[in-house]
Amino acid sequence: MTNKLYDTSLSLLTDLYQVTMAYGYWKTKTSEKEAVFNLYFRRNPFNGGFTIACGLANVIGYINNFGFSKKDLRYLRTLTGHDGDPLFEEAFIDYLGDLKLTCDIEAIPEGTVVFPNEPLVRVRGPILQCQLLETPLLNLINFESLIATKAARLRLVAEKDTLLEFGLRRAQGVDGGMTASRAAYIGGCDATSNVLAGKLYDIPVRGTHAHSWVMSFDDEQQAFDAYADALPNNVTLLVDTYDSLQGVQHAIETGRKLVQRGYRLAGIRLDSGDLAYLSIEARKLLDAAGFQDTSIVASNDLDETIINSLRQQGAKINVWGVGTKLVTAFDQPALGGVYKLAALRHELPAGQTPNGKAPHWEYKMKLSEQAIKTSTPGIQQVRRFRDERGFLADMIYDLESMGSQDGKTTTMIDPLDFTKRRRFEATQDYEDLLVSVFQAGKCVYSLPDIHAVRERVQTQLANLHPGVKRFVNPHTYPVGLEKGLHELKTKLILTLREGQTQV
Ligand SMILES: Nc1ncnc2c1ncn2[C@@H]1O[C@H](COP(=O)(O)OP(=O)(O)OP(=O)(O)O)[C@@H](O)[C@H]1O
Ligand SMILES: O=P(O)(O)OC[C@H]1O[C@H](OP(=O)(O)OP(=O)(O)O)[C@H](O)[C@@H]1O
Numbered sequence: 001m002t003n004k005l006y007d008t009s010l011s012l013l014t015d016l017y018q019v020t021m022a023y024g025y026w027k028t029k030t031s032e033k034e035a036v037f038n039l040y041f042r043r044n045p046f047n048g049g050f051t052i053a054c055g056l057a058n059v060i061g062y063i064n065n066f067g068f069s070k071k072d073l074r075y076l077r078t079l080t081g082h083d084g085d086p087l088f089e090e091a092f093i094d095y096l097g098d099l100k101l102t103c104d105i106e107a108i109p110e111g112t113v114v115f116p117n118e119p120l121v122r123v124r125g126p127i128l129q130c131q132l133l134e135t136p137l138l139n140l141i142n143f144e145s146l147i148a149t150k151a152a153r154l155r156l157v158a159e160k161d162t163l164l165e166f167g168l169r170r171a172q173g174v175d176g177g178m179t180a181s182r183a184a185y186i187g188g189c190d191a192t193s194n195v196l197a198g199k200l201y202d203i204p205v206r207g208t209h210a211h212s213w214v215m216s217f218d219d220e221q222q223a224f225d226a227y228a229d230a231l232p233n234n235v236t237l238l239v240d241t242y243d244s245l246q247g248v249q250h251a252i253e254t255g256r257k258l259v260q261r262g263y264r265l266a267g268i269r270l271d272s273g274d275l276a277y278l279s280i281e282a283r284k285l286l287d288a289a290g291f292q293d294t295s296i297v298a299s300n301d302l303d304e305t306i307i308n309s310l311r312q313q314g315a316k317i318n319v320w321g322v323g324t325k326l327v328t329a330f331d332q333p334a335l336g337g338v339y340k341l342a343a344l345r346h347e348l349p350a351g352q353t354p355n356g357k358a359p360h361w362e363y364k365m366k367l368s369e370q371a372i373k374t375s376t377p378g379i380q381q382v383r384r385f386r387d388e389r390g391f392l393a394d395m396i397y398d399l400e401s402m403g404s405q406d407g408k409t410t411t412m413i414d415p416l417d418f419t420k421r422r423r424f425e426a427t428q429d430y431e432d433l434l435v436s437v438f439q440a441g442k443c444v445y446s447l448p449d450i451h452a453v454r455e456r457v458q459t460q461l462a463n464l465h466p467g468v469k470r471f472v473n474p475h476t477y478p479v480g481l482e483k484g485l486h487e488l489k490t491k492l493i494l495t496l497r498e499g500q501t502q503v
């Protein structure tokens, strides 16, 4: 896969119930029935107003490498049911061994701002295959989108300051660390301390030194001088091992020696205490000694709220090192994306052809006592309307029954209050967000490089109204259902409530 960490097949990276359902489809001879599933989330993370889509590159890698190896099949043969007999028939194991994915997959490109209920990925193909993809797709999209969103929030508060991701040591395992470094860079970090992520993903790597360096010498001055001797072109000194402001004086002393040798003191790092006070005092000391260009780096359990507060307090910090709270998405550890069946191809009696109104698709939805958990049926596309000031609203529409909507005036309905409607003229500028990624199992999408994806995040955010980006009670960006889809959904809810299953 694109994350290059794994060279073994990851096809067993799924929940057992996906495989047992796949077996069920195979046994009941419905495995080839054409289905459409949508992957979406229900709430923006961190009580925010937006989410950044991320993880598609790894989805592409996963699918390109999909296939059950001989070892996978051997393992599946060992699984048993309650009676101790094998769970799966040998002929099913052979079927899995020969299985090649033939799905069509559409997705919203990485780095796009997205909102609740919008399909980030739409999978269409034999139901057995769609089912096997549920868990890995959710695993790959949920986490990276969450971390990219966290990093985008950090970038919003850090503005033009440098943002470094320092999270590997606190990350949720190896993959948590690797994917977090990738998503954090895409979301807006400038560099990572994670060297393997630097190598595999082409992310800039940056770093200072730890307290242990200072502690391994008899005194701080010696430690700073030795570090500057060893790496004169990369000197950012951690000043808080004993006393931060005394540490700044020692750093200045080392800086003077560096200047004499034709080098510069790149920065000092504060890692404890009152970061506002210490940075202001450190800045005064550095400036008075002629080190106006020396950066002040801060770290210590930072997040967007603390950075915002420190900036408001007038802290003189221009480089922020953020670890734990970024890579673990500390205040919301999961995005909660789901993958729901939205349509099933209805077999037509022999000799009949579809009439263009899609009677051959049977729309599917899940009801719930909670309105937010009721899924939306249909083969969905998302149309983003915009004008010269930025994004206006997103409309989810059903491609099959409503066509491409091109050249038509459309009405969008608020799914939480059907009396709220917006009309868009045919002349309104728009973009359809889902693009084709796989056709009949073949990748047709050329992945942009990671730097282009990172830039996309910033141009996307620039198109969002400031109210949507606000952290406290953000404005809800309008996302609605196209009128036809709204009517279809309402009709289906009524039909399902009456105990029927088809529209
Ligand atoms: N001026 C400030 N305003 C708001 N938060 C701050 C300020 N200065 C530091 N913090 C944050 O306060 C939190 C706790 O800082 P605290 O002073 O308890 O840690 P410390 O004892 O200095 O550091 P450590 O425990 O790592 O040695 C950290 O998340 C830090 O980033
Ligand atoms: O605080 P984070 O956002 O996770 O950033 C990474 C932290 O990792 C390092 O600390 P270290 O692990 O050496 O321990 P420390 O907390 O005692 O400094 C560094 O000094 C930061 O404080």
Ligand SMILES: O=C(O)c1cccnc1
Pocket: 166, 167, 193, 206, 207, 208, 209, 299, 321, 323
């Ligand atoms: O380079 C650093 O300063 C660094 C790296 C990892 C964690 N904390 C700090």
